Amino acid sequence: MNLPPPPAGYEDRVPRFAEETRLCGVGRDAFGREVRLAVEAATSWEAMRAEAGRGGVKLLLLSGFRSVERQAEIVQKKLAAGLTLEAILRVNAYPGFSEHHTGRAVDIGSADCEHLSEAFETTREFAWLRQHAARFGFTLSYPRDNAFGIAYEPWHWCHLPKSE
Numbered sequence: 497m498n499l500p501p502p503p504a505g506y507e508d509r510v511p512r513f514a515e516e517t518r519l520c521g522v523g524r525d526a527f528g529r530e531v532r533l534a535v536e537a538a539t540s541w542e543a544m545r546a547e548a549g550r551g552g553v554k555l556l557l558l559s560g561f562r563s564v565e566r567q568a569e570i571v572q573k574k575l576a577a578g579l580t581l582e583a584i585l586r587v588n589a590y591p592g593f594s595e596h597h598t599g600r601a602v603d604i605g606s607a608d609c610e611h612l613s614e615a616f617e618t619t620r621e622f623a624w625l626r627q628h629a630a631r632f633g634f635t636l637s638y639p640r641d642n643a644f645g646i647a648y649e650p651w652h653w654c655h656l657p658k659s660e
């Protein structure tokens with residue numbers, strides 16, 4: 497599979513991420529696929545989900561670690577469907593540039609909205625995350641009008657390793 501190179505300036509704007517190799521399983525996602533996360537992120541995710549659950553908030557896991565190869569397949573499939581690379585890169589990272597490669601990013605859903613939609617911001621799951629996620633080391637990576645030029649993704653949260 498040969499992808500066209502990313503557009504000029506993309507590599508200056510969007511950070512590159514290395515593929516994590518130390519991963520552990522955290523069960524299945526809402527689509528029935530096995531999800532793996534980096535070790536620390538997995539522990540924090542499970543603690544966060546349990547805490548939310550105790551408050552009656554059900555955080556649905558939609559996606560975790562994704563390999564560079566898998567990301568290339570996703571982009572390739574969209575190119576084959578006739579989308580331009582520029583359009584694809586508004587919503588999908590170029591392979592090598594997805595935070596999901598680190599195993600620290602999770603896409604979170606709610607039973608009350610369509611998965612991976614902006615409507616997630618209106619759910620109690622999102623409200624809970626805004627209030628509590630930071631305590632578990634998770635932050636919203638792509639707020640509205642972010643400097644990366646990536647679409648607003650209220651569902652995408654990343655676990656940042658504690659700085660020593």
Ligand SMILES: [Zn+2]
Nearest residue numbers: 601602603652
């Ligand atoms: Zn994501």
